[in-house]
Amino acid sequence: MEKFKSVITTPDVRVQAEEGRLFSGSTEILQFGNSTSAWGRLCNPKQSTVNLFIDVFTISNFSDNPFTANLYRNSLPPGDRLKSSDVGNANFGSINSPEGVIQYNPSVNGVPSGGTRVIPRRVPSNETIADSIDGKAILPPGTSLLIFLTSDTLVKGEIQFAWWENRDITCY
Template sequence: MKSSKVISKRRAFGRIPEVVTIPNPLFKSLEGKYFVGQTQILTFGRGTNAWGGLINPKNSGVNLFVNVYTVTNFSGKSFPAKVFLNSLPPGHPLTSRLVSPTNTSRNSIPKVKIQFVRSTMGIPRGGTNVFLRETSPKATLVSEEDGKFIIPPGGSFVIFLAGPRSGIVKSKIAFGWWEEKRKSAFK
């Protein structure tokens, strides 16, 4: 009896479309546009700092959408993590090879690079320090940004780690992001 009532209700309302809602990062992964990666271990302190960032090359042809970042503190001391937009960070950066598309069934290669410096003097030049987070000892700081930071070619999203005055700390920075080809509305 119940199933016949359900059928008659469907007939009364006509065809009801089924709608599926999926999170944007999953949708971007299905398209082969979502990437994840991390720096190598950063070792700094006693007057030195470190950083890791998403660097969008000038000739990339894509906008970078920052979705998530993490800072893992392997040490027993806390240290500040400062987020800089479009700055020039100090030191001679390395490019991480620890990067992958999240949809491994596609042969997607990111245009955006994860770069980092394990230990350096100085602070980022230019750009904007948009906020500060304090990392707890032996913990991971997680910040979900949902793509709200949009970085054009030639820009950067950098996490700058200020070292403690005494002692050495160890950390890693990881990112999740997607890329979209630039359109005239964003140029």
């Protein structure tokens, strides 16, 4: 019996941009600390017809004090869900609009519910940290990646996401 080799390929981000399927965006400035937290998340709505392949996320700290960022898979954030208007196509000549949505809340009480905490991060003062995932994290319709920020002192930060969308790949 012939054995098949498993082959995994990650599409070139440049190709995704050329084809108008690469998107990026950010939250507004998030001001939190002491008794409040903040969050931003990339959501793939249930009615979406694509999978979101996360390329990179960044977390910027505009303050003199560090803060903590916890990443959650499929958690419900506390507070109102504001939709970012700072989202666009990386190909400036493309008319494609994203199905993925960036939501955020700059100052909330409470903690995420449900889902799974997957990655903790410490964000140094006056720095930006970036995690390049290169499409290895996939958000099928109805899923999300939440970044929840906490601090003991008043700080300001921002969360950015870059992803591509593809209708041709089925996720289970």
